[in-house]
Amino acid sequence: MVASGAEGSVYRTSYLGRRAMVKIRSPKQYRIPELDRRIRSQRIRAEARLIREARSAGIRTPIIYDVDTKECSITMEDVDGMTVKAYLDQHPEDAERVCRLIGTDIARLHNSKICHGDLTTSNMILTKDSRLCLIDFSMGASLIGVEDMGVDIRLLERAFYSAHPTIKNAFGDFIDAYCRTKTDSKQVMDKVQEIKDRGRYT
Numbered sequence: 318m319v320a321s322g323a324e325g326s327v328y329r330t331s332y333l334g335r336r337a338m339v340k341i342r343s344p345k346q347y348r349i350p351e352l353d354r355r356i357r358s359q360r361i362r363a364e365a366r367l368i369r370e371a372r373s374a375g376i377r378t379p380i381i382y383d384v385d386t387k388e389c390s391i392t393m394e395d396v397d398g399m400t401v402k403a404y405l406d407q408h409p410e411d412a413e414r415v416c417r418l419i420g421t422d423i424a425r426l427h428n429s430k431i432c433h434g435d436l437t438t439s440n441m442i443l444t445k446d447s448r449l450c451l452i453d454f455s456m457g458a459s460l461i462g463v464e465d466m467g468v469d470i471r472l473l474e475r476a477f478y479s480a481h482p483t484i485k486n487a488f489g490d491f492i493d494a495y496c497r498t499k500t501d502s503k504q505v506m507d508k509v510q511e512i513k514d515r516g517r518y519t
């Protein structure tokens with residue numbers, strides 16, 4: 318087992334001789350079994366769809382090998398590398414470059430009207446050839462508007478500084494790279510400010 322969370326677990330496996338990862342949504346005892354099956358199966362399909370859509374938009378995501386709607390699992394490529402969280406813990410001096418990679422990728426994702434929904438440095442893998450790969454689209458959505466984009470960015474800012482409290486100013490590099498690639502980036506930046514103000518006064 319690689320990870321175990323509230324919603325399920327991730328295991329190493331193999332698929333047709335390739336190294337693979339399987340992500341399984343485990344049953345929830347408090348739900349009526351039939352409803353539980355439907356919810357888990359719907360969520361795993363939605364996650365697989367977003368991983369594919371993001372990939373079609375030119376963002377590196379794991380290749381999906383199989384989606385099992387009965388077991389509620391996704392079998393996907395085991396991306397060779399380390400999470401951005403682990404990488405930045407070892408190489409904080411490289412934060413500016415990595416934040417720029419993240420900014421460009423999230424801008425591309427948003428240009429395709431997809432939000433990730435859970436942007437943390439544990440949901441990104443830095444590959445051996447120094448490319449960024451986005452994983453864990455379980456909270457994502459497509460056909461989104463500027464509000465969801467703003468929430469994505471605000472959540473990443475909070476997650477970034479709580480995971481990497483000693484890395485200063487890196488978020489500015491993220492924003493700079495994001496704005497260079499995102500169309501109508503001012504709208505998103507205004508929305509981020511609005512979300513912050515909301516948090517401050519309510």
Ligand SMILES: Nc1ncnc2c1ncn2[C@@H]1O[C@H](COP(=O)(O)OP(=O)(O)OP(=O)(O)O)[C@@H](O)[C@H]1O
Pocket residue numbers: 319320321322323324325326327338340379393394395396397400435439440442452453454455
């Ligand atoms: N395709 C993959 N290749 C390599 N490592 C992966 C892959 N998928 C997941 N991992 C590893 O497993 C961890 C957990 O995976 P993921 O983020 O998808 O699950 P989760 O956070 O438990 O899920 P959820 O938020 O949907 O409950 C990741 O942080 C990463 O270290």
Ligand SMILES: [Mg+2]
Pocket residue numbers: 439440453
């Ligand atoms: Mg995760």
